[in-house]
Amino acid sequence: MASSSPLASIADDSQLLPLSDGESSLSSVIYELSQQVQSGMENMLKMISEIDQSSGGIIEEIEKCKDSALERKRTLEEEKERFQKAAYSVLDMLNNREN
Template sequence: MASSSPPASPSGNTQLLPLSDAHSPLSSVVFELSQQVQAAMENMLKMITEIDQSSGGIIEEIEKCKESALERKRSLEEDKERFQKAAYSVLDMLNNRESN
């Protein structure tokens, strides 16, 4: 019949077994915690990757909008110059009529 007493350690000291039994719950808690931390870090890495991809798209859109705004500004500046020239021409024509 098999004995229900704990097996002896190789050095013959049987007090080590209860000590290792006390560490077993602590080891499993540490292991579980490390698994949770690793899973959380993997999730954060996925989120960081998604954020990087999204920010790349956002930066592209900002650049497109910036270019579009600069083109619109140039166009408005050209329109402004044309209207100013036309206004000065009208003023010159009116001044010339008054002086005659």
């Protein structure tokens, strides 16, 4: 029994035709390229994930250092005030002694 329409018969035949050598090698190149691109994208996603994890640790360390620096600054300010008070006290004692 024949196909219901001649166009359907042509479409069916074109799907069964083997690819020419040029088309076959082009398909092979495109397939290989798509595999390489996919592999590259997967590697980039892994690297992005690693970078995110590392940057989280780095940000944590920066915050710790920042807190430590602020604490050290407060300590130095307090020491500076104590030394200034001590210096003013010595100056006052020397001035009172001369008078």
